[in-house]
Amino acid sequence: MEIRVRSGDTLWHYSQLFFMPIVLIIDSNPGINPNALQVGQMVKIPGFTESSYTIRSGDTFWKIAQSHHLNIDALLLMNQNINPSQLQVDQKIRIPLRVTTLTMDGRDHYDFQKMKNDIEKLLAIYPFMRRREDGKSVDNLPLYDLLVGKTNRKIQINASFHANEWITSPILMKFLNEYLLALTNGQNISGVSALSIYERSQLSALPMVNPDGVSLVLNGPPAGRREEVIRLNLGSTDFSGWKANIRGVDLNKQFPANWEFEKERKPKVPGPRDYPGPSPLSEPETKAMADLAKNESFARLLALHTQGREIYWGYEGFEPPESEVLANDFARLSGYTAIRYIDSYAGYKDWFIQEFRRPGFTIELGLGQNPLPISQYDEIYAHVKPLLVRALI
Numbered sequence: 001m002e003i004r005v006r007s008g009d010t011l012w013h014y015s016q017l018f019f020m021p022i023v024l025i026i027d028s029n030p031g032i033n034p035n036a037l038q039v040g041q042m043v044k045i046p047g048f049t050e051s052s053y054t055i056r057s058g059d060t061f062w063k064i065a066q067s068h069h070l071n072i073d074a075l076l077l078m079n080q081n082i083n084p085s086q087l088q089v090d091q092k093i094r095i096p097l098r099v100t101t102l103t104m105d106g107r108d109h110y111d112f113q114k115m116k117n118d119i120e121k122l123l124a125i126y127p128f129m130r131r132r133e134d135g136k137s138v139d140n141l142p143l144y145d146l147l148v149g150k151t152n153r154k155i156q157i158n159a160s161f162h163a164n165e166w167i168t169s170p171i172l173m174k175f176l177n178e179y180l181l182a183l184t185n186g187q188n189i190s191g192v193s194a195l196s197i198y199e200r201s202q203l204s205a206l207p208m209v210n211p212d213g214v215s216l217v218l219n220g221p222p223a224g225r226r227e228e229v230i231r232l233n234l235g236s237t238d239f240s241g242w243k244a245n246i247r248g249v250d251l252n253k254q255f256p257a258n259w260e261f262e263k264e265r266k267p268k269v270p271g272p273r274d275y276p277g278p279s280p281l282s283e284p285e286t287k288a289m290a291d292l293a294k295n296e297s298f299a300r301l302l303a304l305h306t307q308g309r310e311i312y313w314g315y316e317g318f319e320p321p322e323s324e325v326l327a328n329d330f331a332r333l334s335g336y337t338a339i340r341y342i343d344s345y346a347g348y349k350d351w352f353i354q355e356f357r358r359p360g361f362t363i364e365l366g367l368g369q370n371p372l373p374i375s376q377y378d379e380i381y382a383h384v385k386p387l388l389v390r391a392l393i
Helices: 011-018 022-028 061-067 072-078 112-125 168-184 194-200 211-219 223-232 259-265 284-296 321-334 348-356 374-391
Strands: 002-004 042-044 048-054 092-098 130-136 142-149 154-159 202-206 300-306 310-312 337-339 360-365
Touching (some): 011 022, 022 042, 142 168, 142 284, 154 284, 168 202, 321 337
Antiparallel strands (some): 048 092, 310 360
């Protein structure tokens, strides 16, 4: 929601008027000097949309404000071109409307376009969230990174490295939506003040690392690649078992952390899963993810996968002592099992731990056979939500 600055207005006044933390208003308006507002300037107020109200006989601004649980100055601010002492029947006025429910619903067919639409809705309501592109996929889809938080202590959480594990994307997006909603409504999330998290950590959420692969699983082959991907899928048009990117490279076996070992024992040609590629970081998606970690100096990293209800937290003894503490906390909060070492290499968390000696985790959500049915969505989210909160504090 946008309002127009009047003479004498301050961001602090808007904060009090709309019961909104001033830090969220400041961060929603990065191009504005908070100490020198200009009359006529447009200011974004996060956590609000607006509705239209039609004046009826006997209405006054005071009555309308009371019935909508608003400060009367909020109405005056929103309707500066209207004389409150000369209201006309059938006249339209603007009413600020606080957002108190989730904006998105990730229970169905969560491909790149659905995610993009949800991101646009969130940006409109929560302009203190920032979106950037960390790279492109093979088919030139952006790898969106959503940033929320005030400090330089950065936590990275990503989803859908593997195409048929696409349920991880709406799980991460729902968590982001709940976090934003809690921030603008002064609430806790899993018992922790959302605002305290915002001021302590910056979340970097990359909800779809493999958008081409996800679209292949959910929508079938793109027109220009139909013959190619069917050939890579051994002649089958059933892509439910496809984990790789659109070129048949498994993105979570692409990182220079014992990649040569995986190369020797995994498939030697592109296909639906497990092929580690011709060389480490050969794919634009993995190169983008490696560059992101190098550039941002994340304090910790979580990669969301399915399935197994397990938390993998070690790699070759490079993990710091903090990793075990966090893994045990994650296990307690989620009901998942924490496992230090597994016979798997060249993954993103493996490389992150090896490269930076900081806590990295692969979280295997849910239980069953990939792709997990969307009917598990609510149960998975209930388990993982407190874990994700703990990751940020």
